[in-house]
Amino acid sequence: MSFDLSLIVETVPKMLAGVGLTFQLLGLSAFLGLILAIVLLLMRISGKWYLDWPAQLYIYVFRGTPILVQIFIIYYGFPQLEFIRESVLWPIFRDPFGCAVVALSLNTGAYVSEILRGGVLGVDRGVLEAGEALGLSTTQRFIYLTTPIATRLALPAYGNDIISLLKSTALASTITLMDMTGIARTIVAQTYAPYEIFISLAIIYMILTFFLQKFISLIEAYLGRYTKRES
Amino acid sequence: MKSLTKLICAAMFVIGVPASAETLRVGMECTYAPFNYRTSSGDLVGYDVDVAKGVAEIIGADLEFVCQQWDGMIPALLANKFDLIVASMSITESRLEKIDFSSPYRDSVGRLVGKSGQDMNLFDPSGNPIPENFSGLRIGLERASTYESWFNAKLPNANVVLYDGSEPLYLDLVNGRVDAIMTNPMKAHLRFLAKEEGSGFEFISPAISEVEFFGIGVGIGLRQGQPELKARLDSAIKKLINTGKLTEYALKYFPFPIHNEEWGDG
Numbered sequence: 228m229s230f231d232l233s234l235i236v237e238t239v240p241k242m243l244a245g246v247g248l249t250f251q252l253l254g255l256s257a258f259l260g261l262i263l264a265i266v267l268l269l270m271r272i273s274g275k276w277y278l279d280w281p282a283q284l285y286i287y288v289f290r291g292t293p294i295l296v297q298i299f300i301i302y303y304g305f306p307q308l309e310f311i312r313e314s315v316l317w318p319i320f321r322d323p324f325g326c327a328v329v330a331l332s333l334n335t336g337a338y339v340s341e342i343l344r345g346g347v348l349g350v351d352r353g354v355l356e357a358g359e360a361l362g363l364s365t366t367q368r369f370i371y372l373t374t375p376i377a378t379r380l381a382l383p384a385y386g387n388d389i390i391s392l393l394k395s396t397a398l399a400s401t402i403t404l405m406d407m408t409g410i411a412r413t414i415v416a417q418t419y420a421p422y423e424i425f426i427s428l429a430i431i432y433m434i435l436t437f438f439l440q441k442f443i444s445l446i447e448a449y450l451g452r453y454t455k456r457e458s
Numbered sequence: 459m460k461s462l463t464k465l466i467c468a469a470m471f472v473i474g475v476p477a478s479a480e481t482l483r484v485g486m487e488c489t490y491a492p493f494n495y496r497t498s499s500g501d502l503v504g505y506d507v508d509v510a511k512g513v514a515e516i517i518g519a520d521l522e523f524v525c526q527q528w529d530g531m532i533p534a535l536l537a538n539k540f541d542l543i544v545a546s547m548s549i550t551e552s553r554l555e556k557i558d559f560s561s562p563y564r565d566s567v568g569r570l571v572g573k574s575g576q577d578m579n580l581f582d583p584s585g586n587p588i589p590e591n592f593s594g595l596r597i598g599l600e601r602a603s604t605y606e607s608w609f610n611a612k613l614p615n616a617n618v619v620l621y622d623g624s625e626p627l628y629l630d631l632v633n634g635r636v637d638a639i640m641t642n643p644m645k646a647h648l649r650f651l652a653k654e655e656g657s658g659f660e661f662i663s664p665a666i667s668e669v670e671f672f673g674i675g676v677g678i679g680l681r682q683g684q685p686e687l688k689a690r691l692d693s694a695i696k697k698l699i700n701t702g703k704l705t706e707y708a709l710k711y712f713p714f715p716i717h718n719e720e721w722g723d724g
Binding site: 303306312321323401403405409412413415416417419421 | 529530532533536552556601602619620621622626629630633634635
């Protein structure tokens with residue numbers, strides 16, 4: 228097997244043209260997914276069964292099925308339904324980008340809500356009792372005590388999910404989107420050189436992950452600045 | 459050293475290497491009706507399958523079919539996942555840089571399909587595309603197909619959407635995600651236009667057959683450096699043409715033969 232270095236030099240800039248789309252997918256899905264996750268979290272910890280159970284079911288369904296299958300159901304399945312094609316949502320589902328963002332957001336929302344719940348459950352009871360003794364209401368305790376501590380506790384796992392989401396965006400290439408993976412697959416199909424192209428693509432993702440990881444650990448360090456420990 | 463050679467000879471004699479034990483693994487999509495696809499009972503059938511079986515019978519080889527997605531077909535052949543491509547693959551210059559082809563066994567053309575009754579005026583009377591009239595249209599194509607090369611060369615500014623298989627093309631044409639698709643007219647007719655879901659759609663272009671893009675036709679792909687195998691495939695295809703077998707295969711699926719009789723000459 229020959230390894231064509233000039234091909235890499237030639238094709239990497241082409242693949243980088245898709246980095247914008249990759250980050251649009253990542254940014255939008257992470258944002259919408261986080262909002263969804265917070266809603267699901269509030270439903271889960273509300274203590275009311277009619278809020279808790281639907282949230283649990285939702286999380287079970289979206290964590291229990293592959294993201295690729297979810298993307299296919301939304302992209303290929305939904306348009307088969309007449310009422311979706313005639314609804315106001317059709318412009319979103321007609322567009323492969325809209326389908327990808329919806330699928331990624333719904334999926335990551337389920338995971339992130341469980342990550343956040345872990346953070347909330349990790350908050351020391353004593354702190355909340357102290358808040359109660361000081362006369363803070365339940366809402367105040369949640370906003371001023373639970374939220375900051377839970378955020379700090381959940382951040383490492385949340386960062387992990389964001390990195391995983393970055394890689395999930397590659398699945399958008401299966402529904403015609405020309406993100407970095409979509410461009411790479413097209414180049415491979417034209418040049419028949421899978422090793423060079425896919426290895427370059429893998430390295431690009433690794434570099435992006437490196438920066439994302441650095442960014443997340445900066446936030447972690449900032450939020451944890453008062454609780455730094457020796458080790 | 460001598461004894462080692464003797465040992466090997468003896469071993470070969472014992473094991474035996476009968477000529478008919480040659481097994482050729484054939485790569486195809488298995489989803490490209492009516493050329494290679496599975497029936498509801500799971501049998502692999504189609505024109506490509508018939509050709510592969512016909513050739514195998516003439517050259518005296520056993521067949522083993524391997525299903526492979528289109529965009530990975532040539533890499534898989536090169537990676538020795540199978541020995542032959544019999545998957546309606548057109549013979550083109552760029553493909554010939556990587557692999558060899560037998561002589562053709564089917565002609566190769568492309569045609570656009572879109573909503574009927576819209577006079578989009580995409581082609582002038584001599585059959586050349588009018589680029590202005592393509593603006594604003596979303597055209598669905600299979601990734602790395604000859605249709606994509608044709609669009610890149612003739613209509614580089616067209617809004618092209620690339621798909622990994624032919625089935626999603628029709629789905630998204632019906633769903634309205636693309637305005638037109640370019641594909642094989644024989645397949646489009648059988649799979650789509652002649653069916654209920656295809657009512658309301660029609661061919662919106664003449665048959666496009668420029669040899670520089672679509673090649674001289676569809677051939678059997680094989681790895682380079684196998685002149686002997688290529689010669690056997692070529693003569694087998696000629697024999698299929700001259701005995702009328704190829705016409706017979708075509709008439710199972712179409713009302714007309716889909717090869718050029720001249721290919722059987724000489």
